[in-house]
Amino acid sequence: MFGKLNNLSVWMLIGAICFTSCGDDDSDDATLGIDCGETSNPLFEEENSFVLVEFEDAEFESEWSLINNLSNSTGRGYMLWEGENFFGNPGNGLATYRIKINTPGTYRFIWRSAVKEGVNGTDANDTWLRFADADDFYGDKSDGSIVYPKGTGKTPNPEGASSDGWFKVYRSGNDLDFKWQARTSDNDAHPIFVQFDDAGTYTMEISGRSKGHAIDKFLLFKPDVYTENEAIELTDFSGITCE
Ligand SMILES: [Ca+2]
Numbered sequence: 261m262f263g264k265l266n267n268l269s270v271w272m273l274i275g276a277i278c279f280t281s282c283g284d285d286d287s288d289d290a291t292l293g294i295d296c297g298e299t300s301n302p303l304f305e306e307e308n309s310f311v312l313v314e315f316e317d318a319e320f321e322s323e324w325s326l327i328n329n330l331s332n333s334t335g336r337g338y339m340l341w342e343g344e345n346f347f348g349n350p351g352n353g354l355a356t357y358r359i360k361i362n363t364p365g366t367y368r369f370i371w372r373s374a375v376k377e378g379v380n381g382t383d384a385n386d387t388w389l390r391f392a393d394a395d396d397f398y399g400d401k402s403d404g405s406i407v408y409p410k411g412t413g414k415t416p417n418p419e420g421a422s423s424d425g426w427f428k429v430y431r432s433g434n435d436l437d438f439k440w441q442a443r444t445s446d447n448d449a450h451p452i453f454v455q456f457d458d459a460g461t462y463t464m465e466i467s468g469r470s471k472g473h474a475i476d477k478f479l480l481f482k483p484d485v486y487t488e489n490e491a492i493e494l495t496d497f498s499g500i501t502c503e
């Protein structure tokens with residue numbers, strides 16, 4: 261039936277079919293929401309003291325799957341770690357995000373994630389996170405306890421896994437569905453903060469840890485501007501450029 265159609269017509273036809281039916285696929289190749297070509301990666305720009313990014317808007321290795329379940333996630337869906345467990349060694353299934361900070365200062369980090377394997381809220385609930393070029397990256401409990409990732413030369417370090425500047429970042433509780441939460445240090449939950457002393461471009465990295473952990477989006481916000489409840493109501497995703 262495509263014999264008399266040129267390539268453009270075929271793609272338009274596929275697009276029209278997909279417009280009505282392809283959005284319900286369970287999974288798909290992880291393709292970037294914006295394509296900056298081979299020489300540039302997307303740059304997510306802070307505005308109004310926050311950065312809100314669809315987790316799937318990075319380039320992922322094949323162990324991460326894009327799940328197009330749009331009933332309980334935003335953007336093009338969420339990313340699911342389907343590689344093996346890397347409980348002690350970060351850096352596998354690496355994805356990076358370039359973030360342009362216009363308003364220097366201390367930001368709190370949270371992401372919206374879910375447990376998609378098993379029934380235990382302490383399994384499939386964590387992924388590795390690192391901000392290697394920020395001025396500081398730490399967990400800060402409201403009682404004043406601060407922890408730094410292992411491998412940075414700073415102490416004290418979190419309980420449980422940490423290595424080479426990476427935090428194990430987890431969500432707690434047996435409500436397995438998506439929620440906004442990001443903590444580090446086992447059984448001693450420390451909220452996570454990143455300090456950017458100057459305006460400029462910084463790199464955030466994530467890598468796979470627990471098979472079955474799913475992440476929809478992440479948020480950096482200045483806690484002196486937004487309460488956590490205000491921050492998770494923000495809906496303006498950060499602008500993306502290829503500069
Ligand atoms: Ca876990």
Ligand SMILES: [Ca+2]
Nearest residue numbers: 334335337476
């Ligand atoms: Ca998403």
